[in-house]
Amino acid sequence: MSGATATRYTLGDTLRFVLRAIGQTLITAGVVVLLFVVYEVYVTNYFAREAQTKVKHALAKEWTQGKDPLLPLPDGSLPKLATGNGIANLYIPRLGRDYAWTVVQGTSDADLEKGPGHYAATALPGRLGNFAVAGHRVGKGEPFLNLDHVRAADAVIVETESHWYIYRVKGAHGDITAADSDGLPGREIVTPSDGSVLLAVPDHLDSRPNEALMTMTTCHPKFTAAKRMIVYARLQRALPRVSSTMPAQVAALYNGVSG
Amino acid sequence: MYTWIWRRLPGTLAVKLFETTLLVVLIVALLFFVVFPWIEPHLPISQVTVPGQPSGHQ
Numbered sequence: 001m002s003g004a005t006a007t008r009y010t011l012g013d014t015l016r017f018v019l020r021a022i023g024q025t026l027i028t029a030g031v032v033v034l035l036f037v038v039y040e041v042y043v044t045n046y047f048a049r050e051a052q053t054k055v056k057h058a059l060a061k062e063w064t065q066g067k068d069p070l071l072p073l074p075d076g077s078l079p080k081l082a083t084g085n086g087i088a089n090l091y092i093p094r095l096g097r098d099y100a101w102t103v104v105q106g107t108s109d110a111d112l113e114k115g116p117g118h119y120a121a122t123a124l125p126g127r128l129g130n131f132a133v134a135g136h137r138v139g140k141g142e143p144f145l146n147l148d149h150v151r152a153a154d155a156v157i158v159e160t161e162s163h164w165y166i167y168r169v170k171g172a173h174g175d176i177t178a179a180d181s182d183g184l185p186g187r188e189i190v191t192p193s194d195g196s197v198l199l200a201v202p203d204h205l206d207s208r209p210n211e212a213l214m215t216m217t218t219c220h221p222k223f224t225a226a227k228r229m230i231v232y233a234r235l236q237r238a239l240p241r242v243s244s245t246m247p248a249q250v251a252a253l254y255n256g257v258s259g
Numbered sequence: 260m261y262t263w264i265w266r267r268l269p270g271t272l273a274v275k276l277f278e279t280t281l282l283v284v285l286i287v288a289l290l291f292f293v294v295f296p297w298i299e300p301h302l303p304i305s306q307v308t309v310p311g312q313p314s315g316h317q
Contacts, residue, residue: 024260035287039295040304107308109300119308134308144307195310218307225306 040139044113048141051114056102059086063244068161070124078124081105087118088125090133090143091157093257094150101143103158107134116143116216122198123212125158126165126238129200132215137222137229144218147231152176152186155253156214156233163241164250167214167233182211187231189220197230211235 009017062069069087073079081087083106090101107117116135123129135144150156152171157164171186172178179185184202197215201207212235220229239247264282268275299305 021260032290035290036295039291040299043291043295112307117308136305136307139305190309192306193310197309217309219305223304225303228307228309230309 042139044139045141048113048115048136048139052102052141055084055086055104055114056089059089059102060244062086063161070160070162081120083108083120084111084114086115087160089159090116091159092150092154093157093254094154095146097254101135101141103133112136113140115141119198122215123200123209125160125214126163126212126235128212129209130198130202130213130215131158132198132217134217137218137220144216144229145222147216147218147229148187148220150176150187150231152178154257155236156216157250157253158214159241161241164239164247165212166236166239166250166253168236170232170234184213184232186233187229189227189229192225192228194228197228202232 059069069079069081069085071079083104085105086102087105088103090103092099101115103116103118104111104114105118105120107119111117112134116133118124119132119134122132125131135147136142137144137147150169152169152174154169156167156169158167159165169176169186170180170182170184172180176186177188188197190197196203196205197217199205199207200209202213202215214233214235216231216233218229219225220227239249241247265275265279268278270278
């Protein structure tokens with residue numbers, strides 16, 4: 001009698017079994033999603049920082065050997081840069097004294113996992129036209145996590161083998177979203193398909209560039225890819241680079257700046 | 260499912276706890292280093308670029 005009741009399942013048993021299975025599956029799925037967030041926000045950073053350290057050291061070594069990857073070829077044409085290799089260092093005083101990233105050539109997923117990436121078809125640092133750089137906002141080292149903290153007229157410093165380039169974020173009357181005399185704001189939010197921000201004269205297909213601009217692109221809002229945040233800066237001055245130590249004029253840009 | 264796994268783990272309570280921890284670590288490592296890196300490029304969450312071959316004057 002007791003053996004018979006032990007092997008026979010009632011409707012309640014079956015229901016309980018099915019409900020428990022559904023419950024456990026849902027909880028497991030929830031935990032996996034949470035783990036994915038942890039992966040995106042922390043684990044990818046770990047890998048990206050390692051990759052960034054590697055390209056940073058490789059570039060520093062090249063420079064100490066006197067090699068300038070950006071040097072024009074003898075016939076005046078621009079050098080072919082290998083994607084994924086460092087080409088310049090980027091400093092933004094507003095984002096902290098320790099904010100220093102080596103910009104790599106190229107904007108593929110693999111390039112951007114190493115650091116901010118230079119859009120290969122755009123101008124080189126300091127040159128007439130538009131030096132455009134993309135960077136991750138959350139995870140993958142998150143170089144542009146706090147790009148929205150940057151204000152109008154903030155300095156953006158680009159170090160190459162030959163120069164320290166000081167760019168100033170655009171904007172008018174201290175308002176980063178206001179357009180300056182060129183009709184370009186310091187920061188704008190655009191659709192992900194808006195490639196015109198990378199033009200030599202942004203938003204103007206046929207204009208010849210008459211100034212050296214820098215464009216930074218990242219995703220917006222954080223954690224999504226719904227929009228792109230664009231920050232424009234204009235070259236203010238270029239100082240020759242004689243050593244890896246920041247010249248006083250560049251170091252002074254850090255004074256009185258707080259995030 | 261979890262009860263089923265727990266019942267099938269051999270050993271005393273302490274051993275079972277150790278085995279459970281090991282299983283959890285293994286599964287998390289598999290997710291972090293194999294599954295997530297593989298699945299991530301297919302998700303529209305970390306794209307930061309705009310289409311970038313402008314016909315500028317380079």
